[in-house]
Amino acid sequence: xxxxxxxxxxxxxxxxxxxxxxxxxxxxxxxxxxxxxxxxxxxxxxxxxxxxxxxxxxxxxxxxxxxxxxxxxxxxxxxxxxxxxxxxxxxxxxxxxxxxxxxxxxxxxxxxxxxxx
Numbered sequence: 001x002x003x004x005x006x007x008x009x010x011x012x013x014x015x016x017x018x019x020x021x022x023x024x025x026x027x028x029x030x031x032x033x034x035x036x037x038x039x040x041x042x043x044x045x046x047x048x049x050x051x052x053x054x055x056x057x058x059x060x061x062x063x064x065x066x067x068x069x070x071x072x073x074x075x076x077x078x079x080x081x082x083x084x085x086x087x088x089x090x091x092x093x094x095x096x097x098x099x100x101x102x103x104x105x106x107x108x109x110x111x112x113x114x115x116x117x
Contacts, residue, residue: 048107
């Protein structure tokens with residue numbers, strides 16, 4: 001690989017990071033939903049918020065953290081679970097993250113509902 005190729009690759013990575021940061025800052029007022037959220041948690045929260053109540057698969061959330069370069073070596077479903085666990089502790093009521101078994105997570109706002117027994 002030549003120096004010019006390296007420069008082009010770095011420019012593309014820089015462009016992608018700027019686009020991702022723009023997405024995150026265009027997301028909701030994260031401080032209002034999770035005031036003490038860290039960088040990884042903010043990325044997960046932004047992805048969940050943009051889904052507008054739809055389920056976001058584990059892998060999509062892992063990709064979001066990878067794109068920001070956060071723990072690239074281990075980003076996967078297990079790390080996503082850790083981010084969601086920490087995010088849940090920091091969410092302000094009535095916001096909550098619901099687990100969709102074997103699929104992913106969904107951000108919800110409002111009173112918790114229980115399933116009929």
